[in-house]
Every structure is written in structure tokens, then in C-alpha cells.
Amino acid sequence: MDLQELAQKHLHKRSLLSDLLLPLGGLNSAVQSLRRNRMKGWQAPCKVISVGNLGSGGSGKTPFCIYLATLLQEMGLKVGLSHRGCGGSRENVPSLVSNRREIVLGVEDSGDEAQLLAQKLPGMPVVVGKRRVSAVSLLLSEFPDLDVVILDDGFQHLKIARDLDLVCFDAKLGLGNGRVIPSGWLREPLAALKSADALVLIQKEGGTTFGSNLPATARNALKCEFKAVDFVDTQGNTVFLDLLKDRELVLLSSIAVPESFEDSVRALGLAWKRHFRFADHHAFSRREDLEKVFQALGAETVLLCTEKDLSKLALHECLNPLALRMKLECADEGRLKRLIQDRIL
Numbered sequence: 557m558d559l560q561e562l563a564q565k566h567l568h569k570r571s572l573l574s575d576l577l578l579p580l581g582g583l584n585s586a587v588q589s590l591r592r593n594r595m596k597g598w599q600a601p602c603k604v605i606s607v608g609n610l611g612s613g614g615s616g617k618t619p620f621c622i623y624l625a626t627l628l629q630e631m632g633l634k635v636g637l638s639h640r641g642c643g644g645s646r647e648n649v650p651s652l653v654s655n656r657r658e659i660v661l662g663v664e665d666s667g668d669e670a671q672l673l674a675q676k677l678p679g680m681p682v683v684v685g686k687r688r689v690s691a692v693s694l695l696l697s698e699f700p701d702l703d704v705v706i707l708d709d710g711f712q713h714l715k716i717a718r719d720l721d722l723v724c725f726d727a728k729l730g731l732g733n734g735r736v737i738p739s740g741w742l743r744e745p746l747a748a749l750k751s752a753d754a755l756v757l758i759q760k761e762g763g764t765t766f767g768s769n770l771p772a773t774a775r776n777a778l779k780c781e782f783k784a785v786d787f788v789d790t791q792g793n794t795v796f797l798d799l800l801k802d803r804e805l806v807l808l809s810s811i812a813v814p815e816s817f818e819d820s821v822r823a824l825g826l827a828w829k830r831h832f833r834f835a836d837h838h839a840f841s842r843r844e845d846l847e848k849v850f851q852a853l854g855a856e857t858v859l860l861c862t863e864k865d866l867s868k869l870a871l872h873e874c875l876n877p878l879a880l881r882m883k884l885e886c887a888d889e890g891r892l893k894r895l896i897q898d899r900i901l
Contacts, residue, residue: 560814560833563732567612567741570733574740581739588712588736588744592751597717598689601696603704603900606718607756608711610748611732611741613812613836615724616758616782616884618669618864621708622676623780623884624722624892629680631896633703636695637677639670640709641684643837650685650694654678663867668810668837671867673708688713704900711752712743720899723752725777727759729813730769746771754778754895758884760816778888784820787878788863790870795878797824800860806852807831808861808869808877810838817862820880828860840868846875 566573574581607624609615621637628635641647644667653659653666654674663671666684674682681699685691692705707713711723725731732741749755755777757770770777787795805828809817814833821828832849840846853859859877861869866879886892 560835563612563741563812566733567735567737568729568732570735574733574735577739578735581736584738585736585745589747592714592744592748595714597715599717600692600705601700602702603720604692604707604716604718605704605720605722605900606707606710606713606716607722607724608707608709608713609724610711610744610746611725611729612737612743614729614816615726616756616760616780617709617724618672619782619882619884620722620724620756620758620780621706622673623886625673625677625680625706627889627892628704628706628896628900631893631901633900634699634701635677635704635706636681636683636699636702637673637706637708638683638685638688638691638695638710639667639673640686640688641667641670643667643839644670644684646684647686650683650687650691652694652698653682653684655681655698664839664841664871668864668868669708672864675867688716692716711748720895721751721753722756722778723749723754724756724758725770725774726813726816727757727770728816728819731771732769734769749773753899754892756780758782760819778886778892780884780886780888782820782882782884784824785881785883787860788866788881789876789878790866797826800826800858800878804829804854804857806849806857806859808834808849808859808865810834810836810840810865810868811862812836817880820882821860838868840865840872843872846872849875 653661659674670684683691683695757777861877863879869877
């Protein structure tokens, strides 16, 4: 059983295994609560917005960061972004991924999500490093004029104080089984949401609408939808849906909740013969990892991946993947702008 199957059977739902692990989950919950109550963060010389989640991934944090950074820029602010750099070789060494002119680190060094931030947000500097104080200090030393830094996946990174704390939830997965790791999907107990300034509910196109498996405070959450736009190849060329409707398709993803990718592809009216699921942030650094994928691709087969995975798969030229390009829209943008004006401006 791989990690994704384990999560589906025992973390997204309650099971005998999650019941057996409940004492450990309770212990972890107590430790995380103590940590949150005692930690005092470093005060950066600019405004800081944390975009995080309570679950173990797959909530749409990075797409929301892209949307938020663009919105802040439209409001006249100079924005930089900090990401842990999961899956990249520079995760332990604070490093600039991009400056205001170009991307200076490849995906093997930056990791997939940080690379996507840099690609989607030209002109906004991006830094990686799991030691967030060092990473943000590096960013500000290079760009001291920044008005605000966004911490992608920052809710549990308490060593940096923040001026606005936004917590994302996937509308379909919600709280998982409602328990804390290792007996559940949650990184912290629900009480941690007292630290959040607002919740963000993200519905994936074709997925479940906003449901009941969510915190009670989700009634007042900012509601967003992640919509399919088109497809893009490794050279940045746009491919439209009509060209794929009669083609044989194979899916590939390395995301926390691969079902969300399937939901998006299905919503477009497309079917596929197989979905190769890899662990979140899988690097695809070895050709052996992709042997089964190569074998499944016929002369007319199209390989569809997530946009997060495209830059990694582009390192294997013979794959010729297409990525499903998505865009996040926020129905409550007016409320979000008012929150930014109150806390940031």
C-alpha cells in the first residue's frame, strides 16, 4: 500500500488503523497546541501574509498564493514569495529561485511548487528554504523595497510573525477523518484555527460543492473555484480542448490528492485509460521511475499532467506531456480586498 492509498483508507476516513493510532494522534495534537501557544515569531521589516492549511496537503495553497500575489500587485504593492522548496535540492539552503528579471534556479533545485510560483509570477521574487526566517531575510536583503511577503504553506511555520493568516481547505476533502496525524489527515487540532484571520474554501472544477466535512467557521469563509482554462506544452504553447477529444489519454500526477486532477479532467468531458499516481512532489529524476509510463504511451497517446509536474517531466524530452492549465477565481474578492486593506495597507 502506497502513501496515497494509506491516506484514502485511513486518514481521509476513519478505520480500524486510525482508531488504533488515535492515542498517538492525541499526543501529537497536544504537542502542536503547546508549540502554537508558546512560539513567538520574528517580526519581519515588511508585512507578512501566511497562506497555509490544517490538512496534510492538497488544499490549493499554491494556486491561491498565485492569485493573491497578483491581486496584491494590482493593489499597488511590491510582493515577494517564500516557499519551503519541497522536493528540490535547495530546501536546506535558502536560495533565490527568481528575481524580478528571470528564473535563476531550475526545478531540480527549487522544487515543483516554487518553480510554478516563479513561472506564474514574473517580476515577483521567489525564495526557497525550510528555515523561513533565513529565507525571508535573504529575500529582503536582495529586495528591501518589498511591501509584503507571502509565505506559501506558512500556517505551521510559527517562527515568523504574520499580519494576515489565511487557511485553505479543499471543499471535497475538508477535514479528512477529523483527526490529527498519524491517526488522521490534520497537522494540528481544530483549535489552531483560532489563529486564522480567514478561511479559504477552494472548490475544484467538477468536484464536490462546499460540503459538511468542514470547520463550523467555514460558513464565513472566502469561497474560490479552481477552473480549467486550457492545456500547455513544455514550450509554453497553448493547446485547446477540441484537439484532445478524440485522442487516447494517459494521466500522470504527483500531488497530494490525485482525485482532484481526475475531477478536473472529467469535468472537461475527457476520459483516460490510466492514471499514474506518484507521491506528492516526486522529482522524476530517474528514468526508471517513468518506465511504466513510457510503455503505456502509444504513437497517438497524449500524456496529460498537472501544471505543477510539467517542468519536471520536461526534463525527459521523449514524453512530450501536456499540462492542464488551471486558474483560481475568488467569488469573495471584495471581502478579501477589505481584509487586505485593514491588515496590510
